[in-house]
Amino acid sequence: MSKSTPHKSALKEKDGIEQPESIGRESVAQIIQSRKNQPSAEELISGILKGDKTALSRAITLVESTNPKHLEKANQVIQACLPYANNSVRLGITGVPGVGKSTFIEAFGKFLTSNGKKVAVLAVDPSSTISHGSILGDKTRMEELVKDENAYIRPSASGETLGGVARKTRETIILCEACGFDSIVIETVGVGQSETAVHSMVDFFLLLKISGAGDELQGIKRGIMEMADAIVINKADGDNIKKANFAKVEFNRALHLFPAKSSGWQPKVVTASAITHDGISNVWEMISEYLNLTKENNYFNERRQDQNQHWLLETINEQLKTNFFNHPEIKSLLETNKKAVQNNEISPFAAASILLEKYFKP
Amino acid sequence: MSKSTPHKSALKEKDGIEQPESIGRESVAQIIQSRKNQPSAEELISGILKGDKTALSRAITLVESTNPKHLEKANQVIQACLPYANNSVRLGITGVPGVGKSTFIEAFGKFLTSNGKKVAVLAVDPSSTISHGSILGDKTRMEELVKDENAYIRPSASGETLGGVARKTRETIILCEACGFDSIVIETVGVGQSETAVHSMVDFFLLLKISGAGDELQGIKRGIMEMADAIVINKADGDNIKKANFAKVEFNRALHLFPAKSSGWQPKVVTASAITHDGISNVWEMISEYLNLTKENNYFNERRQDQNQHWLLETINEQLKTNFFNHPEIKSLLETNKKAVQNNEISPFAAASILLEKYFKP
Incomplete structure (x- = not known):
């Protein structure tokens, strides 16, 4: 005022x-x-x-x-931007904290802009409302890229639900594309449900790892390795090079145990260093190879179509749940029934019937 | 009549x-x-x-x-059986067709009954309504076990939705337990969504593999390997023994790349033969070890509680969707909006809003 x-x-x-x-x-x-x-x-x-x-x-x-x-x-x-969107590559990048995501994205982003690309960096981090910090909040972590006129960095959207955050990120992608950004990088912190959401909005999903870390630091949510189109062993510089190459062999072996992806793409493992910039161009070459393959076999377009349909249904499902679980009478009845299930007084299905009856025939 | x-x-x-x-x-x-x-x-x-x-x-x-x-x-x-249920071990067994699930379950089941256990074998196969065949339909595939008075074999429940099949299987488990069966084996065919459902109703999840098969036969749905508490390399007999031992080393290496499970259990790989019966007792020893660990650290009970809560919420979610998508007006409006999304005329979120508005404020 x-x-x-x-x-x-x-x-x-x-x-x-x-x-x-x-x-x-x-x-x-x-x-x-x-x-x-x-x-x-x-x-x-x-x-x-x-x-x-x-x-x-x-x-x-x-x-x-x-x-x-x-x-x-x-x-x-x-709505007005939609016809001008879609003309881009959407990359998801994940990895546990400490793996060097920011420095990698900065080095990779600078490589792209120096090759005539326009890069937008977004972040998905539904936990940021709880931790009161967003992973890209500290923009100074990408000092070089922030100053680049062909780059756009947007800190994490905040929101109470992953669905809400995902929706905002998806729509932000459309706006960025309509604004002429042809390389969309979506960063996510590799510890939660957000990876699955990000995987459902990108063309290529990249998992950052470092070599020689204990199992704990490597600990990435189950299933993420299987979603990856590529694993980049980051910090492959100095004394780390040998360990990084060894890790590359190990991860390659592990990836081969997974069945072939429907994209026809065999996930790859590469090493890179955000400090020496070694391997950064390889990452882009690999992504280009992927784009050639999937545009050729039409997987690229089919996947984007599938993702759109997925988000349509996902949004509906989420809203149906929100409506149900926020219903005042249901809220208290749910607590009672949860306890009854816990005490083995009622089967989960019978409890569900009681709640649904109340909701649909009040 | x-x-x-x-x-x-x-x-x-x-x-x-x-x-x-x-x-x-x-x-x-x-x-x-x-x-x-x-x-x-x-x-x-x-x-x-x-x-x-x-x-x-x-x-x-x-x-x-x-x-x-x-x-x-x-x-x-x-409801009446509930207080008498729960006193059992629930085992999920999966593997692609050809891996020898039936013969393995027969050998394993006979081992259990000969050790004083009462074994119930159930199957989850939501596809059986489509293929008109249930995986346990041909009971003669377990000739020995079928004749065993301490065994009970029930062919696959049929149903149109996985949710429906899962519900029936969950309730069947309760009935079997109340009937005195202390070892519940749930078989699922390793090609669909059913593994996740079965994983949500068992204490221990076992993945059957065979050695030396091509990648295609080994092809198991993404994520299943990460759900497994153990991998059994089946058909480890005759000329296969060497290959099976090699596969054991490979899978062990792969499993170690996954992060520790919240059960505190490190998934194991064992070899077994349903023909020579080699390794069958090892499988049970391993499961006993798992039960000791998880009953000691209370994971066993916590997980069963979580599973109950999961099924309560899952049943509600499924019913909410069914109600929405079977709504006659929604059905036709959905088709129109799906096409509009496909043609890039509307964003998935705007389309969802239109449908939800119609549903909640008709």
Whole structure:
């Protein structure tokens, strides 16, 4: 509110314009200020399509907003951007903390921009609302990339549910693509459910590992290794090179035990160093090889189609659950029944029947 | 109906009893016949608790029935059996066709019964409704075990959804346990979603493999290897022994790349032969070791509790979806929106909003 008092406005030069008496100076300043803060959907759309990063940031803020008014406007912008989206490669990058994701993404991102690519880096971290820190929050961790005019870095969307975060990230991808970014990098911290969500929105999923770490540091959620299209053994420099090469052999052997992927792609293991930049270009060459293969056999397009259908159904499922579990009567009945199941007084299925009966036939 | 005509009834000896005039002979025969086919819930319960396999079979048939009247009676029986259930070990066994599941289960089951155990073998195969064949349908595949009075073999429950099949299997486990079976073996064919469902209802999950097969035969759904508490290299006999031992080393190496399980158990690889019976006792020793560990650290009980809560929520989620997607108006609207998403005319999230709006605010 204090922002709207005239003397604080950055738009004082409008003072000279004659105003109808019914509109106070303060109101005018307020309106101007609010217009300044909230460009129209049309302004945002044209800005994004021109490649304007400020318009992009504002549109993403709209997408991330929980205000219902913003939601409508956000949908309008997304709708208009859709025909200009899709023309990109979407990369998921995961790895446990300490594996060097930020430095790797910086080195990899700089490699891409120096090869004429436009890179957007997003993050999915549903835990950030709990930990009050987002994995990309500290932008200074990517000092070089942040200053690069062909790069755009957006910290983690916050949200209470993974579904909410995923939705915002998916829509942010569309906006970034419409803004001309042809390489979308989505970072996720390798400790939770978010990897599966990210895997469902990218073309290529890359798992970062380091060699010579104990089992604990290597500990990655079950199933993530199987989702990976490639494993990059990071920090393959100095004394680590030998260990990294050994790890490469080990992981390659492990990957071969998994069955062939429906993409026709055999997951690869490469070594890289974000410090010496060794192997960084190999990572891109490998991704290019993957893109050639999957565009050739049409897996690339089919997968994107499948992902869209997946998100349609996933959003519905999540909303159905939210509606059910937030129903006041169900909430208390659920607690009672959970306890009864725990005490072996009722089978889980009989308990479910009671709850569903209550919900559908109140 | 034709079954109820007097001359076809097996209960002709009741003819001598004087009947009130208002009740016709045919009705009486019908009632008697129907009573014969449908023992009361009380009869079933007392039969099961006495260890009567015929009562058990009839109760399972009730559980598997889709008739709403049967459902109520089935729930009554399950409810009464619940306090007598739970006292068992539940084993999930999976492997692709050709890996020798039936012969392994027969050899393993005979080993258990000869050691004083009572073994129930169930199967989960949601595909059986499509293929019109159930994996245990051909009971002669377990000739020895079928004749064993301490064994009970029940072919696959059929059902249209995995959720339905899973529910029936879960409830069948309760009935078998109340009937005194202390070793429940649940077989699943290693090609679909059913492994995850079975994994959510057992204490120990065993993956059968054979050595020296090509990658295709080894091809098991992604993630199954990570669920396994043990891998048994089957058919380790004759010329295969060397290859089996080599495979054991390979799989052991692969398993060590996965992070530690929350059970505190490090998955093991053993070799076995259903023909020579070599290694069969090792499998049981390994399972005993697992039971000692997880009962000691309380993981065993915690997991069963978690599984119950899981099935409570899972059943609710499935029913919510069924209700939504079977809604006539939603059905047609969904098709339209799926196409719009496919043609990139609308984002998956905007499409979901339209459908949900229609469902909740018709």
